[in-house]
Amino acid sequence: MPTSVISYIIRRLLAAVGLVVVISMITFAIFYLLPRLAGASPETLATRYVGRAATADTVRVTAERLGFYDPLYVQYWDWLKGVVLGTTIDTGAGTVQCPAPCLGYSFRNQEPVTPQVLDRLPVSFSLAIGAAVLWLIVGLSVGILSALRRGSFFDRAAMTFALAGVSMPIFWTGLVALAIFSYQLGITPPGGSYTPFTENPVQWAYGLLLPWITLALLFSAQYARLTRAGMLETMGEDYIRTARAKGLRERTVVTKHGLRAALTPIVTIFGLDFGLLIGSAVLTETAFGLPGLGQMAVDATGSNDLPQVLGVVLLIAVFVAVANLVVDLLYAVIDPRVRTR
Amino acid sequence: MGESGSGKSVSSMAVMGLHTSRSARISGSIRLDGQELVGAKQDDVRRLRGQKMAMIFQDPLSAMHPFYTVGNQIIEAYRIHNQVSKKAARAHAIDMLDRVGIPEPRSRIDAYPHQFSGGMRQRAMIAMALSCDPSLLIADEPTTALDVTVQAQILDLIRDLQQEFDSAVVIITHDLGVVAELADDIVVMYAGRGIEQGSAEAIFNAPEHPYTWGLLGSMPRFDRPPTERLLPIKGTPPSLIRVPSGCAFNPRCEFSDRVRGDACTTERPELLPAGSGTGAHVGHGAACHLPTAERQQVWAQEISPRLA
Numbered sequence: 001m002p003t004s005v006i007s008y009i010i011r012r013l014l015a016a017v018g019l020v021v022v023i024s025m026i027t028f029a030i031f032y033l034l035p036r037l038a039g040a041s042p043e044t045l046a047t048r049y050v051g052r053a054a055t056a057d058t059v060r061v062t063a064e065r066l067g068f069y070d071p072l073y074v075q076y077w078d079w080l081k082g083v084v085l086g087t088t089i090d091t092g093a094g095t096v097q098c099p100a101p102c103l104g105y106s107f108r109n110q111e112p113v114t115p116q117v118l119d120r121l122p123v124s125f126s127l128a129i130g131a132a133v134l135w136l137i138v139g140l141s142v143g144i145l146s147a148l149r150r151g152s153f154f155d156r157a158a159m160t161f162a163l164a165g166v167s168m169p170i171f172w173t174g175l176v177a178l179a180i181f182s183y184q185l186g187i188t189p190p191g192g193s194y195t196p197f198t199e200n201p202v203q204w205a206y207g208l209l210l211p212w213i214t215l216a217l218l219f220s221a222q223y224a225r226l227t228r229a230g231m232l233e234t235m236g237e238d239y240i241r242t243a244r245a246k247g248l249r250e251r252t253v254v255t256k257h258g259l260r261a262a263l264t265p266i267v268t269i270f271g272l273d274f275g276l277l278i279g280s281a282v283l284t285e286t287a288f289g290l291p292g293l294g295q296m297a298v299d300a301t302g303s304n305d306l307p308q309v310l311g312v313v314l315l316i317a318v319f320v321a322v323a324n325l326v327v328d329l330l331y332a333v334i335d336p337r338v339r340t341r
Numbered sequence: 342m343g344e345s346g347s348g349k350s351v352s353s354m355a356v357m358g359l360h361t362s363r364s365a366r367i368s369g370s371i372r373l374d375g376q377e378l379v380g381a382k383q384d385d386v387r388r389l390r391g392q393k394m395a396m397i398f399q400d401p402l403s404a405m406h407p408f409y410t411v412g413n414q415i416i417e418a419y420r421i422h423n424q425v426s427k428k429a430a431r432a433h434a435i436d437m438l439d440r441v442g443i444p445e446p447r448s449r450i451d452a453y454p455h456q457f458s459g460g461m462r463q464r465a466m467i468a469m470a471l472s473c474d475p476s477l478l479i480a481d482e483p484t485t486a487l488d489v490t491v492q493a494q495i496l497d498l499i500r501d502l503q504q505e506f507d508s509a510v511v512i513i514t515h516d517l518g519v520v521a522e523l524a525d526d527i528v529v530m531y532a533g534r535g536i537e538q539g540s541a542e543a544i545f546n547a548p549e550h551p552y553t554w555g556l557l558g559s560m561p562r563f564d565r566p567p568t569e570r571l572l573p574i575k576g577t578p579p580s581l582i583r584v585p586s587g588c589a590f591n592p593r594c595e596f597s598d599r600v601r602g603d604a605c606t607t608e609r610p611e612l613l614p615a616g617s618g619t620g621a622h623v624g625h626g627a628a629c630h631l632p633t634a635e636r637q638q639v640w641a642q643e644i645s646p647r648l649a
Contacts, residue, residue: 238403244359246418246469247391257406336453337407 005339008332016325023317024083028076031306042068048304049107065090079104083314103314104307106300113311117293121315123194124292127215127284128277130208134216135223136270140263142220143227148254150232158224165221174214174287181210192289211288215281219273226269230262237261264334268327275323279316342513342520342556343530346578349513351533353479356511357396358386373477392422394477395470400486401462405454411438411465412450419472437468440505441498460491467498471506478503479511484519496522517560521545526624529553532579532589535612539625549615549627549636551596554644572647588630596639600630 046063067075086100103113146155181188188210195203235258243257282294293312300308332338343349354360356371371378398404415434438446441464454462484492503510512523528538537550555574576593579585587606591597597605610630616622
């Protein structure tokens, strides 16, 4: 491997780590700095962690225990150290070991955040990966066919459908799909039926089928439009004319020369979409009652469970950063011009 | 040769069968080695492309696929029409790169187009086009996108390879210098039609179409004082959606008032024999309503002294 490739990978890796650190700072600041700036004292922050009838003394002790009297950078540093090295948490009623990566301790649920997050991760991941497979297959093939038969009946029908697909909000399509397929026709299971893959792969797929389709509908529509536009542009390029001038079969021209170039930007967008989707399929998860990360983030925000919110957000940030990194590295594989730059 | 929009590239695309088959309608006759291409099966024309007729393009950077190595693109072109192993095709590609003057072809074959300079890229394009030893090579403004110093090298290369491979070369250009350097026979195009054709000697020394006179007059020359103004052709090329009636050149023609009647605006002139019809004038033809004798007179008395 030439040094330019290695330095490229290292640069991308550092950028990804930097991105995660910056996001963690911003998130930390939103939840711990902004209340301070808005005039909240350490005691008011601590009232969230004690019972309703707590005395002023209890509040002060709790604030002390949670480190709210420390300067903000010390609090951030302690939190970051916990993430990297693990820590021991004083719950007031005893201590709890929180091994690395310790995302904090949820005082509402009386347990560390990390295992809760890890519990929900497979749900979100299952949802995202199944939907992604579906939307890539449907979106790309519809987009390619539309581009190749531009202006045909198929093209116009597909693009009308895609426009509709992009325009329909997921909480609506999700509920309508549930109403029709689960409750009227009874061919798919009702909402809230999630079986882990390791328990029963068939049940896993069966339970997720409707959420997958709903989510994929939205994304297929976007990807069909993107692919169509990309293909149309690429097929007008000079090197496509060259490929034809060589006497290549049209099929080879389209796949080897056209598609290869048209897919490059789609890889980028797919990476970002997928990374983001793991933590942000809130609407789908809510509509279908799936206990995923997105739902957890919403619940935690609603109940003011700051450590949990912070933990979920950091995890999502890691996924986005990893997705970005994978895309960047893939890019170097796909496009030789990136490697030598 | 002709200005932008005169139909040079479109004509060559039709020869190659690269026009959009859905929207283009082609009539007439295109023959390659006696084989009729108009109306031939698309798959038959495809088999000829790259093998019997090949093409190189204006901008070699955009004409090569950015994601494949130069070598792979040449190998691909060769293997479409020749059932050979990858290894043999690679050896052939190295040989081709060597013949078009790329130094160290053995290592350069694995480079990507963006790692080549403009001139090298055009050389690689030529290697790709010639890889199947075609009998016809169409070069669509092969030097327009290149440095002036590189232009001459590429033209020399095309001429040398033409002799070496014994292919017919159709060179499309608006550059009279290129024409003078390379061409045996010239077709001057205007608004989608050939308006004058003949040997290079006839076109340069005794042209008979007012448009050709205009082209020669608008060429900058070293042997004239630089203070002297160029003589551009007045007006702009016509829109091909609304081609002027009669002779398409009539709105810009300085000599249409010498034609009796209104033939210039009502009747399209046919490409008819011009000049003496002997010597350099074998096959010389022009599409103009002025009588041949009068055209020769105008050239000799009015145009030629202005250019000398």
